[in-house]
Every structure is written in C-alpha cells, then in structure tokens.
Amino acid sequence: MALSPQWLDELKSRITLSTLIQRDVKLQRAGREWKACCPFHNEATPSFYVNDQKGFYHCFGCQAHGSAIDWMIEQRGLQFMDAVKELAAEAGMDVPAPDPRAAERAEKRASLHDVMEAAQNWFVARLQSDEGVGARRYLERRGMSQRMIEHFGFGYAPDDKQGIKKALSQFDEKMLVEAGLLIEVEDKIPYARFRGRLMLPIQDARGRVIAFGGRILESRDGVAKYLNSPDTPLFDKGRNLYNLHRAGPASRKTDRVIAVEGYMDVIALAQAGFEDAVAPMGTALTEHQVELLWRMADKPVLCFDGDAAGKRAAMRAAERTLPLLRPGHSLQIVQLPAGLDPDDLIKESGPKAMEKLLAEPKSLLDLVWEHEQAAQPLNSPEDKAGLKARLMDHVDTIEHPDIKSLYRRELLDRYGNFAFPKRDFQKGGFQRGAPFGKPQIQRAPPEVASRLRRAAGGAFRDMLTQAVLNGLLRHPSEIHRHADALLSLTKSDAQIAPAVDFLLDNANTLEAGGELPISAQDILPPPPDKARFSFLMEGHDPGAAREDLAEAVSLLVERPALDAAIAAATQRFDTDPEGAFAEQQRLRKRKLEIDVRLGQMARKRAAEQAEENYPSDGGEPETGEQETD
Template sequence: MSLSPQWLDELRARVTLSGVISRTTRLTKAGHEFKACCPFHNEKSPSFTVNDLKGFYHCFGCGAHGDVIRWMTDQRGLSFMDAVKELASEAGMELPAMDPRAAQEAEKRDSLHDVMAAAQAWFAERLTSSEGDKARAYLVTRGFNQRTVERFGFGYAPEGRQSLKAALSQFPEAMLIEAGLRIAVEDKEPYDRFRGRLMLPIEDARGRVIAFGGRIIDAAKTDAPKYLNSPDTPLFDKGRTLYNLHRAGPACRQSGRIVVVEGYMDVIALAAAGIEDAVAPLGTALTERQLEMLWRLTENPVLCFDGDVAGQRAAMRAVTRALPLLRPAHSLKIVHLPPGLDPDDLIRRDGTAAMEAALAQPQDLLGLLWQHERDAVPLASPEDKAGLKARLMAQVDTIADRDIQALYRRELSERFSAFAFPPREQREWKPARPGQRGVPAPRRSDPAQTARLRKSAGSRDALGAAVLAGLIRYPAELARHADVLAHAELADPRYGALVDAVDSGESLESGHLRTILAARGLASPAPDDYAALRFGFLADDAPPEQAQADLAAAVSLLVERPALEAALAEATRRLERDMSDGAYAEQQRLLKRKLEFESRLRHMASARAGAEQAAPAKPMAE
C-alpha cells in the first residue's frame, strides 16, 4: 500500500482535529483556537492550543506539536498505519488499493476480527448464566466490582469440548481454528481450546479483541495450566502485544509514566485501585519490540516485579534485553515489591498509597545491574572481585550506543573501585588475635563434634556440586527441573545461569552449558571432580534411566534444604522467645526432619562408594 502526500492531506482535511482531541482532553474555546491543560505533561494553567484551521496542536510548555495523525500515534499509542486506518474509517475514505496478496491477508484479518468479537460476546454472556457461578464467585474473591468486570470484558468458557463451535456455528471450523479458539488434532475431531475457564479478552492498540487469556476455576484440575493464552495467530503476536496498551496509553499521557507488571490480573488489580497506566507482557519476558512500544509512550518505563526469586530473575532478563537498545534519554526503572507480594497482595494489605509509594521510588537500570552482579557470587578473594569486574564489563559491551556505553563503563568502574579498594580508614576492623593482652584464649571444642559438623557441611556442599555436575552431564534433564530450581532459594548463581539458558531457548548441550557459565565468570565442575563427589548418577557405568532418577532425587534434596533450614531456624528463634510446649514440639519435629534429611543425603552420597568397593575400577570419562 502506498499513501501519497495528497491522500494524507485529504484525510487531515476531512477530520476535525479538535473533535478528535476533545474525546480525551477537555478543550475550552479561546477565539479561533481551543485551549487546555497539556495532556503530555502536568500543568495547572493551560498552555496547550488546538488550531483547526491550521490543523495542528502545540504546547508552549513542553513543546508537544503535531497533526491529527501524530495525536493518534503519540497520545493513543497507535502505530502510524493503525492511526490512518481509524481516521480514514471515521472520515469515510477508502484506503489506497493494496497488492492482491496484501489485500487477501487484510480481508482474512478482518474476518478473524469478526470471529473474535463474536467469541467475546458469547464468553461474556456465559459469565452471567448459571454456568458462570464459580467464575463470578472467583471475581468477588479478587475484589473486582461489576464496573471492573464489564470494563475489562470478563467472560466464562463452559466445560464442553464443542460448546463454542455450537455457539459460533455461523463461522467455518477452519476460521475458529485459525483464530486459536479451537484445536485441530490428527484423526480426531477438533475441540475447544478454552474450557472451564474465566476468560479475559486481549485487545490490540485499537481496542479490538485479538486473543484470549483463560484462568482455570476448578482447583482440583492440577494437570491443567493455571493460565492459558491464545497461540500466535494472524491477529495475535505475543511478542508484539502489551496487554491493556489501548487504555494505559492515554492514562500515561496524564501521569507521565507507564508501569509494566508481570501479568494481566496484576494490571486489572491496579486499575481497580485507580492506577490506570499499567500494561503487561503475555507470558514471555519483554521483547525488543515491546520495549520500543513502551519508549514511544515514555522515556523511562517502570518495570514492577514480584518480590520473589522469580521476580528478581525476570528483572535481570529485562535489563539484559534492554542494554543493547539503550539510547540517549531512554532507559528503564525497576521496582521490586516486598518479598512474597504481587501488586494485588500489596494493595490489599497496605492500600493503594503503598503501591504508589513503591512506584515513586524505582531503582535505575545501572543500579540494578551493579547490585545483581555484586551479589551474584561471594567476593572473598581478589579473583572473585576480578570476576565481578569482568562480568560488569561484559554487560557494558552489549550496549550499542557508544556514548552510553562509555558512561556506563566509567560509572561501574568507579563503583567497583570504591567497593574493591576502599580507603584504609573505611576498611573493616579486625579483632585482636587470641593471646594478646586482654584477649581470652578460645575455648577448646569437642573433636568429635567438630568432625561431625565438618562432615555435615561437606555433604551439603557436595550435594550442590553433584547436582550441578549432573545437570551438565545430563543436559536434557535441565528443562525438566528448571521451574523447581528457579523458585528455590539457592545461593549458587550457576543454577540461575542454567535456568536462564532454558528460558532463552539456548542449546542444552554439555559443552554449551560450560561455555555459558564461563561467559559469566562462573566455574564448571570438571570431569575429574565426579569421582570425588561420590554420587551414583555421576558414575560412568550408571544406567541412564537410573542416573536420571537419582539426579531427580538429588534435586529434590537440594531444593528442600533451604526451606527446611529456614523453618528450623525460625522455630529455634520462637522457642527462645516462647518456652512453650508447642514451640518446643515444633522445633523437635523439624529437628527430626533435619536428621532424616541428613540420613537420606548420606545414603545417596555413600551408595556409589559401596558399589565401587564391589566392582573393579573403570577409566574415567566425561
């Protein structure tokens, strides 16, 4: 399609600029012009003017300037072509003819829009029926009133596998499948994708339904995913879509910010609390395209992440994705909520003011990068600190803009120097050595107790090293355990690096995983270490199926350990505060679990030792 300057001028002439702007901004007549408080920045006295005769708007405060098409792209957040199409429809103008293939694709998309609109109407109608009782009850538990339910278009998909097909019988089966509403399987009858779910429409920048998200209602269905989104279709590309953009775009012009949260239910919870300028990606980390969409709205989008390990990892994925794209005046701000809370939890517990306070104090991108890399591994030796600097500079090297890269390099180098080479008077005071005047000699410890403690600590360290070695030796198992490892409180940053490799679609091969660790300045377990670790799944002659089962058991132990130790520590603190029978019983129960855990660990670590004593040694292989 080719839009000539003459055609665009005709479009501008047929549309009244003040009429379009007045839909979202209150205008006051002032002679031949209109005035208003600028929608692009906060002000108390009007400096924004609209001139229909000249066909442009202008703000004398912030310099915003443009015609009706620019208004649609900047204030509404539409793409240029979407803005032109909407204005042309309003003006009754036909778009210039496209080539036959493009015309056919456009016709197909228009037809699919009809399908999605019909599906949305049916889902909304089912929510109000007796079938939607459980879905309505769930919405009440979330605190969503009727206005929020109607505004965001909640609906319900019944349980039947053929219910939607019967309701939308006016559309061919092929269109329902192409729209992502039905699933086609070989040699079987197609069936409805969404069944027994609370439904939520996903809309494009023009407010048209292009996909759906469904949340399961029946908690007993543990074999089904909690949330299910439409697949990519001719209408829906999840990497190019931000949920709620058509509502948040205009709100962003008033607030001067755009907030990115992790899921669409977070967006709705914020909107219900009066925070209208929030969007969310759809089941993926932020893409380059989504970042560009955000930067069109504001120079510093605020990314808000849940206060858990997964939220921290999501923040770093966003940072590494954004670094190569940084350009002057465009960056990101990051907010971490209190541990264990998402936006809805925080608002319910502390109110909207607490959420606004968190959003008002974001961390800048550079600060998060420094904090994450500094805390990634213990920095006990000069080599560790040199590794920190290497990781920081490797991140800086990905920045394409040379000026920003140089400034990041200088700022991070200064922070590193202040951290690694503090002034002498600021260094940590070290206590006097035993034997000096006034310093008592240390108490002698029980040799047997010391040996038991060392053996226990050695087993714990060996477990972490063995699991890491096992995942590298059997890389296909990494995808199986990635979710569990991602949500575990593991101090070793190498697990985070391996899980990131799964999330980003990296090749899961032993050699490539070692390369990933090396690129982050992290060591890989060497094949020569396997014998010392003495876990059966690392043996050369271990049957693959048995090795994978033993590795899964070791992963379970590794994940269980931090939670058990934290619970035991809390129970011990409680017992010290409250010498009650209940506190004592809880501590003893956890101590018993800890002893059982250590017994299972010793058994796993010693199983290979017994096998090696009964069989001749074999050459070591990776």
C-alpha cells in the same frame, strides 16, 4: 498489490515515528511530543512536531502532515511500495504477495476481528449464565468489583470441547482454528482451546479483540494456570501489551507507565486507581514491547513480584533493554516485598504503599549492579574479578557510545569502591577497634592536604604521571585493566581527571602506538623523557613493557595515599608523639622504597639502551652516544 487498511495500521503501529525521523532531523523533547525546525520549509523557530502515540508528524507552519509511510515518501523520495517494503523489513513484517489471493487473505483477516468479537460476547454471556457461577464466585473472592468486571470484559469458557464451535457456527470452522479458538489435531475433530477458564480479552491499540487469556479457577496438577491464544494473523504476543489501549491515554496524564507481570496485576492496580499499567503476554519483555513502553513514557516502571522469579524477570528485561538504550530513555524498576504481588500489597497495605514504591524506583544501572553483586559469592579475588567481568559483559551490549562509556565509568567506580575500599595507614592500615573489612578513613586537615598537593606537584611526581598516562595511550588495551586504579587516582589528583576520563571513554577506539587525536591534545600531558620508561619506547618487548606499566600505575596510585598518611601522622605529634613518629618513619621508608624502585626502572632502561648502542659482539654503537641515567 492490495494492502489492506488493517495491514497498514499494523505496520505503522510497529514503527516508532520519532526514531525514524531522528535519522534525518534533530528532534527535541516537547512534553509528550518531539519538535524541530521543519525539514519541509525554512524557518527559524520550531513548528514541526512528532507524536509517537498518535503516529503522525505535523508542521504548523507549512501544514506538512503524515505517517511513517508519508515520511519515507516525502523526505526520502521513495515510491509508496518501496517505502512500505523498507518499513516492513524494519518492523519484521512480510509484505503481502502480489497475487489475487492477497485481497482474499486481507478480507479474511478483517473477518477474524468479527470472529473474536463474537467469541468475546459469548464468553461474557457464559459468565452471567448458570455455567458461570464458579467463575463469578472466584471474582468475588478476589475482591473484583462489578465495574472492573465489565470494564475489562471478563467472561467464562465452559468446560465443553465443542461449545464455542456450536455457538459460533455462523463462521467457518477453519476461521475458528485460524483465530486460535479451536485446536486442530490430525485425524480428530477440532476442539475448544479454552475450557473451564475465566476469560479475558486481549485488545490491540485500537481496542479490537485480537486474542484471549484464560485462567483456571482451581489449581490442578499438570494444568497451566494461565493459557494464552497462540500467535495468529491478528496476534503476536511479543509485539503487544495487555491493556495498552487503556493505559495509553492514562499515561499521558500521569507521564508514567507501569509494566507488571500479569493480567490480574494490571486489573488489581486499575481497581486501586493506577490505570496506567500494562503487562506482557506471559513471556519476558521483548525489544518491541520496550519500544511500545517508550512511546508512552521515557522511563517506564517495571513492577515485578518480590520472589526469585520476579527478580529474574526484571534482569531479563534489563538485558533486553541495554542494547536499546538511547539518550533520555531507560527503565526504572520497583521490586515488591518478598512473597507479594501488586494485589497482595494493595490489600495488605493500601494504595499508598504502592504509590510509595512507585515514587522510589531503582535505576537500570542499580538493578544490574545489585543483581550481579548478589549473583555469586564474593569471597576471593577470583570471585571479585568474576563480578567485574560480568558487569563489563553487560556494558559491552550497549550500542550507544556515550551511554556505554557512562555505564562503564559508573559500574567500574562502584566496583572499585567495593573491591578496593579505602584504608588509612594507621596501625597496619585500619584504626584499632574498627570492624574487619570496614576501614576508617582519616583525612588530613585542609591546610596539610594543600601542602601535600603542592609537594605532589613536584617534577618527579609530574614525570611519573605523564609517563603513566602516555604509557596507557601507547598501550590502550591496558586501560580497562587499570581502570579501578585510575579512578581512585582522580580522587587524590583532580587535575588528571579529564585525561583519565578521555582514556576510559576512548579505550576501544585508540590505536596502539600512542597517536593522540588532535581533539585531545590539550587533555593529556606531553610524554616525559622516553628513555626512562620502557613502556614509552619503540620496539621494546610488549610483554615487559606492559609489566613495567602495571608497576608504574601501582606506584603512582600508592604515593598520594602515603603522603596523606604521613600528613595524618604528623598531625598526631601533640597527642601521641612516639606513635606518630614511628608511623611516620614506617611510611617514609615505604615512600623511599617507591623512589628506589622507580630509579631501578630507569637504570634498567638505561642499561638496555646501552646494550642496544654497544652490542656485546663489539660492533659499532648505533647512535654514537651512550645514554646515562
């Protein structure tokens, strides 16, 4: 089977070498590369390096060196074609069929590069001719320097349906169609795709022209402002980035790469000194393009316009990236002021304004939170519950388990602070005169808080905490339902934070029934007397158990808040004895109600146990003993 060098280069460019090698070898970051102890010989210190930008690995000890294909052969023991087929399947490429025509097609693909190079030269010549006067004036109005015009290879496609066909008559008409330069319509003569447009070449990582983008000089109804080449044997718009071959070397100096919305944004940034910018090809950022960005920087910066379309584009990129997240790799987002693109901002405020924005990007998590919080009104409990559901939908798309757990924890924490703002218990919950919806929290002095913590650590408090934590272990499907309450509880009782973290992080893997993994037996406390709580008992009605568990969680969370409020009221006796006493009595009454309710839960369970032991039909008790409260 004949595989052309061009096809093999394309295959290697679609594979992230460090990702491939990390499946077998634990790599560590080393600047712009990765390092590890060499898998090909025994060594104590790392001398094996992987370079994604250059697409090879190298060991300075044993001199092992190669590409992704070499790795599959040397490390996996595959034959050459087997290695190629496995990598091609991963890259979404079809291996050329084993027939005599394969070599012919490979040769044709190579000759398409000649077609594109000839077309580029013709477009550049047209720009400098009398036909290109309007295009040159447009570039002048945009403030484009001659150096930038030449650097990015601007050209012009005349408004002539047969112009390029005549100019490239040395090539077969079918090749011009295959290259995307001519449009072929049944029963009509093929005609030029690009007419009356300012032209920009799109190049691959090696700097070869593989496609074109064309912009109209004046807006016209029904005519697209930008027009790109279609997908061809050379060009796949979802697997390439505009300006990649220039931005790659620049990003190695800045340790940054900026992804903007369009070609002209890239060029405006380059003219202002930001040479590490790329752009997708008029589509939402794809998974493969994210991988290309990660080859240049661990946290690429997405810089989108400040209008609604720019915000939607940023969120689409986030949704594509969340499933791909891995340790150390994410996205950063910069959103420009409303109504401005990079060119506008730089002309209005100068390069320093852009540099300032790039220095203060928001995280991917910030983007998800802010987008969903602003997506719909949040005026009712149902609206707020919808916000939580949307946030968790995003979290569920993340494949890496540790990152998924951390995103869930952080977003639930933000949601809890938003949906359940802290209140103090003065005068009905808010300080007099405080703005509605913004509670003023009064914290107890340190010595009072210490006394309260000691009181809260009594036997009854410990028993309820143990019961709730073990109840959630027995009913893991309820953990996320009570995540907000649990997170707020850790703020008043730091000792249970490890147990809460364990439950939240493992909610999806725990099995109903309360079996605790051996690795976590020192994290959760032992269960209290199971007879006092229905949600700890075997064979109890699941629905009733979940209701009792929900009430127990609520009571558990409310108790420390009441204790803190009572302490705060006590501190006010010197300045407001009557008001402090009345507040203290009200809070103690509520605390007593909680204790009574817990007692009722225990008596209810005792009565159920008695009914089980002494059935109403007069039968013999099952155990011979009656449980008492």
